[in-house]
Amino acid sequence: MTAPEPRESKPARHGVRPLDLALILWPSFLAAGVASVVFFGAVDPLLLRDAGPKIFDNLDREAGYALGFLFFWAVSIVASALSVYLIRTAEPKGQPADADHPKR
Secondary structure, eight states: OOOOOOOOOOOOOOSOOHHHHHHHHHHHHHHHHHHHHHHHHHOOHHHHHHHSOGGGTTOOHHHHHHHHHHHHHHHHHHHHHHHHHHHHTSOOTTOOTTTTSOOO
């Protein structure tokens, strides 16, 4: 009886899979919601409007909440995407990077 041949690792897939999008967008949406509640619980968007650039002069309170949420969501998307990327590109556990070269 012969020993089974070791399985070859699959080449890394390029592109974003639907599961990756779900793993990025949903947690970042939840994090942005929490960040918005915490931040806007202490800061009024109208104070930010008055202290900000002139482009925000006609911004009402609800638009300030929306822009703040979108900002927090964008930051959370970047963090979640980086996490998914690092997990997808990590070396498999238990297999050293130099598995093809035995130690001497």
